[in-house]
Amino acid sequence: MPQLDVYGYELCPPGVEISRLAAEKFDIPVSYEQLDYLRAPQDRYVFPKTDVAFTMFSIEQLPRDCGVAVGNMLDYVRLGTFHIEPVPENYPISLVRLSVV
Numbered sequence: 001m002p003q004l005d006v007y008g009y010e011l012c013p014p015g016v017e018i019s020r021l022a023a024e025k026f027d028i029p030v031s032y033e034q035l036d037y038l039r040a041p042q043d044r045y046v047f048p049k050t051d052v053a054f055t056m057f058s059i060e061q062l063p064r065d066c067g068v069a070v071g072n073m074l075d076y077v078r079l080g081t082f083h084i085e086p087v088p089e090n091y092p093i094s095l096v097r098l099s100v101v
Contacts, residue, residue, distance in 0.1 A: 002029075007047040009035035011058075038062060038069045045076055053081040060085045 008030050010016045019032045033046050053073040059066050073081050 005048075005050070006030045007050065008032040009037060009047075011036055037072050038065060040072075047076075049076050049078060051077060051079045053077045054083070055081070056084040058085070059083055 006029065008019055010019055010032055011034070013034050016032045016034050019030070022028075023030045023032070031047065035044055053076065055073075059069060062069055070081060070083075
């Protein structure tokens, strides 16, 4: 989807470097920077406001203040957020339970 501008924030500098190398290796036009989206001041959000924020296996690692983290993301998007956070204890029915008869 060449019409999309894609940005990524990573918590740790090594994560930024690995992400940049992967984007280069697979020729995917994504820009990455370091950011702690739970505690970072506004000036650390270096990318422009986007339509959507996406997380994967990120919020699940926060011991608390998930609402603060999502609220911070919502300040920098126009449409909303999308999260893939497989934390089975947060859901009353898991896919495993659905498949057992």
